[in-house]
Amino acid sequence: MDAIRAAAEKARKSSYSLSSIPLDVRNAALESIALALESNSEKITEANAKDMKAAEEMKLPQALIKRLKYSQDKISESVTSIRSIMQQEDVIGKVLSKTELDEGLILDKVSCPIGVIGVVFESRPDALVQISCLCLKSGNAVLLKGGSEAKNTNLILAELIQKAIISVDERFDGTVQLLSTREEFQSLLKHDDLIDLIIPRGSNQLVRSIMESTRIPVMGHAAGICHTYVDKDADLKMAAKVCFDAKVQYPAVCNATETLLIHSDIAEKFLPVIAEEYGKAGVEMRGDERVRKIVEMSAASENDWSEEYNDLVISIKIVDSLREAIDHINRYSSHHTDAIITSSEAAAEEFMDDVDSSSTMWNTSTRFADGYRYGLGAEVGISTNKTHARGPVGLEGLTIYKYKLRGKGQTVAEYSGKDGRKYTHRKLL
């Protein structure tokens, strides 16, 4: 048996005891991690300095080097985040429903951990801490693979976390494990009998390549092509403010708006206003033919409707109806987040019902789609999956449920045939 399968089996074994480790012990393990980070912050920053130096020498992009940095401040932020995870209520062991099948035959549907989760993430070492803590709190074992550029930082973080949690309870041995190479993670993807879920946090390319090479369910999103639609009944001042925020406030992220749709009735009035705002902020605009008749800009090609710019670039299109806007979005959106600006409640409800995205918004910015802003606390990522968890995913998305049936010796035979006992199916919760 290879080392990776051994690691996965160890994780699986650990996961089997995790579900019955009480909340206070899981929280004690989290506190132990927080203390370990605090008292070893120098060691951590030293390891991080090595990674930073190597990254500079390899002339990696500055944006990547910036994300790689794990300073005293960032360590403090991680500690604060761990303590906020400790404060959150327990997501496992919740009775989700209770049904009496017959007198003395009671069925509970109870939340429980998913089991073993494989996570691959790029650059940011704080992701390692956050994901480990979310998994621990929700009773899951985790196998982590970070970017090779952060290997020294990740190594010491994983070691500290392992020691910290095992010192609280030996059953945490195997709960958090670090894989060091990409080949190891690739080999992990084969063990669908031991791994229950893969969460990739990184580039579209990474997510797609993982989806193609495993039978294990993958939770996440490949692209973030978000739309804002300005309806004929929009308050145009509000529209300008929200459209500006949606594109300009932080263009490099998945919930920034990439395409602006404008109703033809208000296009002549609205386009010059928003174009001026975008122009001042240095946004490159690409319009369809009708847009370019109102404001001069470069032409949008068919490809522009399905491109995630992640930059100060926006494509703009004029539509003649709410339905046309919805159809365009359902065709080109990555089903992440799409917004409507309108004073018409009917239009807003139709839009939010019929746009098939993980978040739909009315009179506000697509940028709000985020676990922290949604009040979920920390997040493992944003999912555009249509099964399990969708949208920003916090602790709850790391759980599933099981049924527990408690009886007094009943048999199915007693309930069979015309004279058999009848089920009561009484909803108790």
Next chain:
Amino acid sequence: MDAIRAAAEKARKSSYSLSSIPLDVRNAALESIALALESNSEKITEANAKDMKAAEEMKLPQALIKRLKYSQDKISESVTSIRSIMQQEDVIGKVLSKTELDEGLILDKVSCPIGVIGVVFESRPDALVQISCLCLKSGNAVLLKGGSEAKNTNLILAELIQKAIISVDERFDGTVQLLSTREEFQSLLKHDDLIDLIIPRGSNQLVRSIMESTRIPVMGHAAGICHTYVDKDADLKMAAKVCFDAKVQYPAVCNATETLLIHSDIAEKFLPVIAEEYGKAGVEMRGDERVRKIVEMSAASENDWSEEYNDLVISIKIVDSLREAIDHINRYSSHHTDAIITSSEAAAEEFMDDVDSSSTMWNTSTRFADGYRYGLGAEVGISTNKTHARGPVGLEGLTIYKYKLRGKGQTVAEYSGKDGRKYTHRKLL
């Protein structure tokens, strides 16, 4: 574009209007199907007779031919089942949670259909009716592929259903579509941009081959290797009754017990009793060495612990502790359904917590794991997935959720920086 992609696009298009079709219209479509089945029952049985004749001529197994039969009685059962689906409460549009992010910025988490579901099923034509109706009620479009042996029956059923629902509302055009060949279904598995979920109902082989050939999430179970563990503190009379039911009542199904684990403290007393019962019912027993010292039977090999007999065969093993039983089950079980028989509540709770299966049971028969018995109404199948839906799956498993955020023009920029507005994150529901 090939015909299959065209069908999938039609389904996708239909799914976009389905989520806003009100409950009474979806229920009217279900009633329309029920009436169509009743008034065309002769045509249906005639088509079925053709399939039965062909199956007899091809000398298909009698068990398959039996399942293929779709008689007047079975049609009536389908109609009853449709009317019971109509009675069930709506699973879409439910507000699952509501959070105030700030004054006038309200986040709803709302249940909605998954979208487009591909279902492949074998032999039983009533599965076509049941699955179509569950999908319709839950607002999903469905692409169906039945067994080739039922092609005439499936064809007329699909035609009747299509006509019945389109006559109620034209937006149902594309909601239910039938694929005729296995190649068509294989080709469907490629369109992961249009299909959200695959549900295979059939042999292990079918399920596994589908899982291997698609990136679309697959919901279902490959095997049903269920255990019953008789603890040292079991009421042995109850244990004998339940173990008999779990194996003998209907051995051909996935929730029948395949392995019996017995605590060594009570083995000498219990084994002879249950062996006699099993013997009378013609059950072939295969025991480990310690079992065979108490009762003579053939020897269980290592393979027996992971075999789904689906027949009057059972493997029996003696264990020395509750923990050994749990470990054996977590290693060999297909994570479908496992039961403990004991008078000790502590042992039962530990077992139900730590056995990692979709259903765990105390003092009752594994045979209860079933959508009808659990009070879910009709079921699309039983899932051993660790994500999305687990255990018997009814209407709820065909839904996901989306977030809807309603604002008054708020921007993320206002909430940024030290002087930014603060989120309230007040739980309203």
